[in-house]
Amino acid sequence: MNQQRLRTRRLDTRTGLVDLSHGAGGRASAQLIREIFVSAFDNQALSRADDQAAFDVPAGRMVMSTDGYVVSPLFFPGGDIGSLAVHGTINDVAMAGAHPLHLAAGFIIEEGFAIADLQRIANSMASAAREAGIGIVTGDTKVVERGHGDGVYITTTGIGMVPQGLDLSANRASPGDHVVLSGSVGDHGVAIMSRRANLGFETELLSDSAALHGLVADMVHAAGPALRVMRDPTRGGLASALNEIAQTAGVGFLIEEQTIPVRPEVAAVCELLGLDPLYVANEGKLIAIVAREWSAMLVSAMRAHPLGRDAAVIGEVIADEQCFVQMATSFGGGRIVDWLSGEQLPRIC
Amino acid sequence: MKHMDEYRRGPLAQNIATQIAQEAASGRQYQFMEFCGGHTHAIARYGIEDLLPANVQLVHGPGCPVCVLPAGRIDDAIKLAMRAEITLCTYADLMRVPASGGATLLRASAAGADIRMVYSTADALQIAESEPDREIVFLAIGFETTTPPTALAIRAAYRKGLGNFSVFCNHVLTPPAMRAILSPPQLPDGAHIRVDGFIGPAHVSTITGTRPYLGLAAEFRKPVVVAGFEPLDVVHAILMLVRQVNEGRHDVANQYTRFVTATGNRIAQREMAEVFELRPSFEWRGLGEVPQSALRIRRGYAAFDAERRFAITTIPAPDNPACECATILRGLKKPVECKLFGTVCAPETPMGSCMVSPEGACAAHWTFGRFRDRAAMRKPAPARLSA
Amino acid sequence: MCLAIPILVEHVLPNAIARVTLNGVSKHVSIALLEDVEIGDYLLIHVGYALARLDPEEAALTLAMMEEAGAAGALHAAEARP
Numbered sequence: 083m084n085q086q087r088l089r090t091r092r093l094d095t096r097t098g099l100v101d102l103s104h105g106a107g108g109r110a111s112a113q114l115i116r117e118i119f120v121s122a123f124d125n126q127a128l129s130r131a132d133d134q135a136a137f138d139v140p141a142g143r144m145v146m147s148t149d150g151y152v153v154s155p156l157f158f159p160g161g162d163i164g165s166l167a168v169h170g171t172i173n174d175v176a177m178a179g180a181h182p183l184h185l186a187a188g189f190i191i192e193e194g195f196a197i198a199d200l201q202r203i204a205n206s207m208a209s210a211a212r213e214a215g216i217g218i219v220t221g222d223t224k225v226v227e228r229g230h231g232d233g234v235y236i237t238t239t240g241i242g243m244v245p246q247g248l249d250l251s252a253n254r255a256s257p258g259d260h261v262v263l264s265g266s267v268g269d270h271g272v273a274i275m276s277r278r279a280n281l282g283f284e285t286e287l288l289s290d291s292a293a294l295h296g297l298v299a300d301m302v303h304a305a306g307p308a309l310r311v312m313r314d315p316t317r318g319g320l321a322s323a324l325n326e327i328a329q330t331a332g333v334g335f336l337i338e339e340q341t342i343p344v345r346p347e348v349a350a351v352c353e354l355l356g357l358d359p360l361y362v363a364n365e366g367k368l369i370a371i372v373a374r375e376w377s378a379m380l381v382s383a384m385r386a387h388p389l390g391r392d393a394a395v396i397g398e399v400i401a402d403e404q405c406f407v408q409m410a411t412s413f414g415g416g417r418i419v420d421w422l423s424g425e426q427l428p429r430i431c
Numbered sequence: 432m433k434h435m436d437e438y439r440r441g442p443l444a445q446n447i448a449t450q451i452a453q454e455a456a457s458g459r460q461y462q463f464m465e466f467c468g469g470h471t472h473a474i475a476r477y478g479i480e481d482l483l484p485a486n487v488q489l490v491h492g493p494g495c496p497v498c499v500l501p502a503g504r505i506d507d508a509i510k511l512a513m514r515a516e517i518t519l520c521t522y523a524d525l526m527r528v529p530a531s532g533g534a535t536l537l538r539a540s541a542a543g544a545d546i547r548m549v550y551s552t553a554d555a556l557q558i559a560e561s562e563p564d565r566e567i568v569f570l571a572i573g574f575e576t577t578t579p580p581t582a583l584a585i586r587a588a589y590r591k592g593l594g595n596f597s598v599f600c601n602h603v604l605t606p607p608a609m610r611a612i613l614s615p616p617q618l619p620d621g622a623h624i625r626v627d628g629f630i631g632p633a634h635v636s637t638i639t640g641t642r643p644y645l646g647l648a649a650e651f652r653k654p655v656v657v658a659g660f661e662p663l664d665v666v667h668a669i670l671m672l673v674r675q676v677n678e679g680r681h682d683v684a685n686q687y688t689r690f691v692t693a694t695g696n697r698i699a700q701r702e703m704a705e706v707f708e709l710r711p712s713f714e715w716r717g718l719g720e721v722p723q724s725a726l727r728i729r730r731g732y733a734a735f736d737a738e739r740r741f742a743i744t745t746i747p748a749p750d751n752p753a754c755e756c757a758t759i760l761r762g763l764k765k766p767v768e769c770k771l772f773g774t775v776c777a778p779e780t781p782m783g784s785c786m787v788s789p790e791g792a793c794a795a796h797w798t799f800g801r802f803r804d805r806a807a808m809r810k811p812a813p814a815r816l817s818a
Numbered sequence: 819m820c821l822a823i824p825i826l827v828e829h830v831l832p833n834a835i836a837r838v839t840l841n842g843v844s845k846h847v848s849i850a851l852l853e854d855v856e857i858g859d860y861l862l863i864h865v866g867y868a869l870a871r872l873d874p875e876e877a878a879l880t881l882a883m884m885e886e887a888g889a890a891g892a893l894h895a896a897e898a899r900p
Contacts, residue, residue, distance in 0.1 A: 446888035
């Protein structure tokens with residue numbers, strides 16, 4: 083019998099489209115995984131082509147986090163769904179003060195999605211992971227019928243190790259603590275909105291999507307025992323993160339509007355659309371609640387890191403049974419920064 | 432940001448507020464009504480009331496067109512949107528306004544209605560041009576600021592011979608609403624508003640000019656100061672009002688001279704007159720029927736009038752009986768005096784018009800100011816005089 | 819329905835459109851409601867339309883009046899201090 087090896091054509095990454103066979107688990111699936119994902123992510127664990135990744139685990143306390151990414155548009159100024167999926171989950175792990183170890187990535191791809199775009203996303207993920215010093219060691223791919231997905235959805239899961247002695251948790255925030263913000267708010271949300279045609283504005287502003295674990299490591303080093311909690315203000319913005327912590331810890335906040343950095347482009351877009359930058363999403367920023375005597379040292383350490391150049395103390399934790407986030411406006415009066423109600427639709431007035 | 436930041440300077444505001452306190456004679460109460468959703472929002476967002484002395488109070492009038500749109504008209508809009516051939520285009524502000532039985536445009540969209548949020552009438556026109564098989568209906572609301580853009584859209588549709596574009600017109604006018612507020616008696620027990628003057632609307636006035644307020648000021652002997660949008664403008668206008676009250680004057684003054692003139696925008700007025708005419712009467716949520724207070728599309732543009740095209744007959748829908756919007760819109764009660772405020776009625780679950788728009792008195796108070804209720808630092812002067 | 823902001827005209831385009839800019843953010847708006855719009859004008863824009871043009875002299879006058887009122891207030895505040 084003829085034992086010729088079956089010659090398969092390489093994937094057409096120029097004009098090829100993902101079809102249902104790529105998710106069926108057969109030869110086409112294997113080819114897609116091999117030529118797009120394994121080749122981009124390029125690490126030992128993946129190359130073994132097992133259904134799982136095996137690795138040794140250091141002693142200590144581990145954290146795990148998972149998140150689904152459904153951003154639209156898929157490609158935006160400063161990133162794409164892939165880099166976002168890597169940064170986002172690294173950040174969730176990092177908010178526990180943990181050093182990220184490994185990532186897993188699941189893809190749900192819509193039939194008809196351009197292979198070229200898939201490759202672009204995979205390469206972007208590979209590059210984000212490489213920069214962060216972490217590997218995407220296992221994953222999964224499914225394909226759904228046309229009309230049942232938004233191009234592609236990605237879920238990433240990450241694990242990391244918490245340094246000994248560190249126990250960050252929202253309920254540790256207590257009156258007198260300082261609130262530190264790592265940089266300007268609203269950049270990511272505005273970058274996304276600039277690509278939504280119906281909002282009709284142009285800007286060069288980039289998303290701030292970034293992996294924060296390096297900054298976090300410096301922060302833990304500088305002020306570890308004094309840190310109470312860290313949070314990255316993603317959907318719902320700074321306002322939502324503060325309200326969540328206030329509710330969990332049963333405290334209030336007093337924030338100074340003047341101290342919150344907002345880029346001029348973000349301020350302009352928010353004026354145009356009637357939005358409040360405090361509610362606009364961020365993907366490369368964090369807040370930290372720290373014992374007040376340590377805040378100056380913490381801010382100093384953060385400013386020495388490229389992702390913390392504009393770090394600042396923006397307020398303090400106060401006793402408040404009703405858990406209001408109060409803000410002294412730059413104008414001199416007071417207001418609360420309430421929970422986001424509904425979705426932040428661009429206001430006309 | 433030029434021409435914005437200069438008008439947001441806190442220290443200057445503090446100093447002007449000190450001057451207000453100086454000139455607002457102690458022992459006298461001053462109560463001023465602002466009549467513009469944008470002012471309601473700015474006052475709450477910047478915490479302007481914190482700067483004022485205790486005897487100068489601000490009261491919110493029916494200046495938010497989202498808030499005064501009656502539930503029956505939203506019912507009509509939802510019915511239109513539920514028709515398979517219709518695409519309803521609307522400003523985002525309207526998506527969560529409660530209609531009859533808790534229905535909203537947002538819920539209708541979830542149920543399959545083709546509803547598209549637009550930023551501008553131009554967007555709606557564009558959709559009509561690019562989707563000739565769909566019937567595009569634009570849900571038009573707003574005071575005189577927003578009416579000229581609707582007029583321009585209808586004129587453009589006429590010029591282009593767009594056969595699939597129409598407007599469901601709910602435009603309302605400012606001076607008749609101010610008159611409705613001031614004319615006693617307003618409530619069955621004869622109670623009426625105690626208002627010493629008006630902070631006149633900012634952007635409505637760029638279109639109308641300041642002239643339309645002259646008759647009102649003279650007839651009701653109340654000063655009107657047209658104020659800009661920025662917080663310093665509002666504080667400055669309050670000083671001007673205090674001065675008029677002290678001097679026993681009731682003039683129409685213009686604080687917003689950088690954008691507002693006496694005669695207003697002639698081109699805009701011409702466009703509005705060309706396309707629209709006065710309705711004899713129109714129901715305002717919270718105010719009831721107000722004569723000569725709203726616009727409809729003229730016969731010459733009937734092809735673009737959704738009411739004619741789709742034979743809309745509005746069925747008035749009553750509000751929740753415990754809802755105090757009617758009194759709050761007239762400045763007779765404060766949000767916290769409504770039983771539903773903060774219990775059943777909140778921005779996520781609005782019961783009435785004052786809560787649905789971020790500029791409604793209740794929504795603004797809830798979102799920015801409700802932390803003051805527990806403090807009760809300043810005893811509010813009675814807003815309402817019994818007959 | 820009042821949200822409107824003053825914004826600078828960068829270019830005047832055909833068909834009554836202007837390109838306006840604020841802090842590096844650009845947008846196209848209709849100037850069909852105004853006459854003789856020029857580059858460098860500040861326009862008040864609302865729902866994609868320019869409603870009015872800023873009068874820089876009046877703006878300066880307004881700021882001056884505000885400063886005057888503020889100065890009077892500051893004087894009173896200073897006098898009130900023990």
